[in-house]
Amino acid sequence: MASGSVAVVGAGALGGWTALWMRRGGADVILLDAAEPGHARSSSGGETRLLRCGYGTAVEFSALAWQAARLWAQEEPALGGDIWRRNGVLWLFRSRADGYAAATEQALTRLQVPFCRLDAAEVQRRWPVFRAQPLECALLEPEAGFLQARRACRGVQERFLREGGQWRLATARPGRGLGGRLLELELSPAEHLGADAFVFACGPWLPKLFPGVPQAAVRVTRQEVHTFAVPPDRPEWTADRMPCWIDYNSGIWYGVPAGESRGFKIGDHRPGPAFDPDHGDRTPSAAGLAAARAFLRQSFPALRDAALVGAEVCQYELAPQDRPFCLRHPEWSNVWLVGGGSGHGFKLGPALGAAAAAQVLAG
Numbered sequence: 129m130a131s132g133s134v135a136v137v138g139a140g141a142l143g144g145w146t147a148l149w150m151r152r153g154g155a156d157v158i159l160l161d162a163a164e165p166g167h168a169r170s171s172s173g174g175e176t177r178l179l180r181c182g183y184g185t186a187v188e189f190s191a192l193a194w195q196a197a198r199l200w201a202q203e204e205p206a207l208g209g210d211i212w213r214r215n216g217v218l219w220l221f222r223s224r225a226d227g228y229a230a231a232t233e234q235a236l237t238r239l240q241v242p243f244c245r246l247d248a249a250e251v252q253r254r255w256p257v258f259r260a261q262p263l264e265c266a267l268l269e270p271e272a273g274f275l276q277a278r279r280a281c282r283g284v285q286e287r288f289l290r291e292g293g294q295w296r297l298a299t300a301r302p303g304r305g306l307g308g309r310l311l312e313l314e315l316s317p318a319e320h321l322g323a324d325a326f327v328f329a330c331g332p333w334l335p336k337l338f339p340g341v342p343q344a345a346v347r348v349t350r351q352e353v354h355t356f357a358v359p360p361d362r363p364e365w366t367a368d369r370m371p372c373w374i375d376y377n378s379g380i381w382y383g384v385p386a387g388e389s390r391g392f393k394i395g396d397h398r399p400g401p402a403f404d405p406d407h408g409d410r411t412p413s414a415a416g417l418a419a420a421r422a423f424l425r426q427s428f429p430a431l432r433d434a435a436l437v438g439a440e441v442c443q444y445e446l447a448p449q450d451r452p453f454c455l456r457h458p459e460w461s462n463v464w465l466v467g468g469g470s471g472h473g474f475k476l477g478p479a480l481g482a483a484a485a486a487q488v489l490a491g
């Protein structure tokens with residue numbers, strides 16, 4: 129297979145990395161997408177995405193995230209640099225009662241991922257912007273932080289092209305199959321593209337393309353993210369001075385500090401209502417803004433009246449148990465479906481892409 133041709137549909141975090149690793153594995157790879165990598169309607173299409181390794185008892189995800197972190201570090205210069213900001217991720221545990229904090233500590237210790245436990249007084253001393261009461265403990269992952277998501281998607285595509293990959297801006301869907309194999313993609317306008325193997329890394333569009341494949345039936349949910357202005361001349365609100373954070377018992381709200389002309393970003397990790405990535409209304413809702421402001425009032429009182437400077441509606445593509453997948457199509461043996469980032473898949477891109485590429489190249 130390594131010398132064969134592969135068409136990868138979808139140039140988001142998962143498709144881009146899969147294409148790059150397959151190219152490096154010796155395949156003749158063409159990457160296609162209906163729009164530019166990291167475009168506004170794709171799940172990878174935000175400015176920033178958190179990179180953290182804590183996952184409670186899901187040690188396999190901690191291991192994957194740590195592997196991905198090392199790959200981001202290794203590949204960052206080749207992607208144009210300035211992609212991974214290691215300002216740390218601070219987990220705030222208002223209560224440790226459900227065991228998630230302890231399980232995270234155990235997993236990170238076992239995997240030798242750097243972290244430290246802080247008490248409320250230490251959090252308050254180091255970052256007075258956080259409301260540190262009540263707080264049973266905090267865990268700081270000092271080597272975690274955030275990825276410049278859109279920039280990273282473009283960087284992966286550019287690297288892929290420099291290493292001999294081909295790129296095509298086109299909408300694609302499975303075309304003719306024969307004898308248990310897919311022969312070609314149908315591109316629009318009417319055109320066909322053949323290959324030895326096909327990877328569909330189409331994020332939230334997978335269920336539309338493969339309605340008959342239950343394993344790829346990711347649940348697509350509407351997610352809102354808000355960005356607020358921070359007080360001027362106050363570096364303590366920026367990534368130079370402040371880590372990203374996850375307020376575990378809040379539901380879960382998470383955020384990225386201000387910087388590089390960005391405001392202070394906050395998002396609610398709980399899955400929203402069902403959403404259509406093509407036709408869903410991307411107008412931010414009054415209820416979403418009210419919830420964000422209520423969270424700010426409670427957890428960052430100094431931002432209670434902060435000006436809203438941005439709001440985005442994006443979508444999660446949730447797989448069962450939030451587990452990303454690379455699965456072979458049940459009827460076509462040369463077709464793989466890669467997806468299910470489930471609100472945490474961006475950072476895993478290089479590791480998941482490497483695993484998917486190995487699987488496809490091994491046939």
Ligand SMILES: Cc1cc2nc3c(=O)[nH]c(=O)nc-3n(C[C@H](O)[C@H](O)[C@H](O)COP(=O)(O)OP(=O)(O)OC[C@H]3O[C@@H](n4cnc5c(N)ncnc54)[C@H](O)[C@@H]3O)c2cc1C
Nearest residue numbers: 138140141142162171172178300331442469472473474475
């Ligand atoms: C608000 C929000 C916050 C998130 N926060 C984090 C975080 O902090 N950390 C983290 O690790 N992850 C996070 N995630 C999750 C992560 O961003 C996604 O899981 C990941 O980006 C999914 O990548 P993907 O490549 O599978 O899908 P996508 O990025 O959606 O890419 C799929 C691509 O396929 C293309 N495509 C689809 N159908 C076709 C077709 N027929 N023909 C051609 N092209 C097609 C699309 O145009 C698109 O570019 C977040 C997601 C959201 C929405």
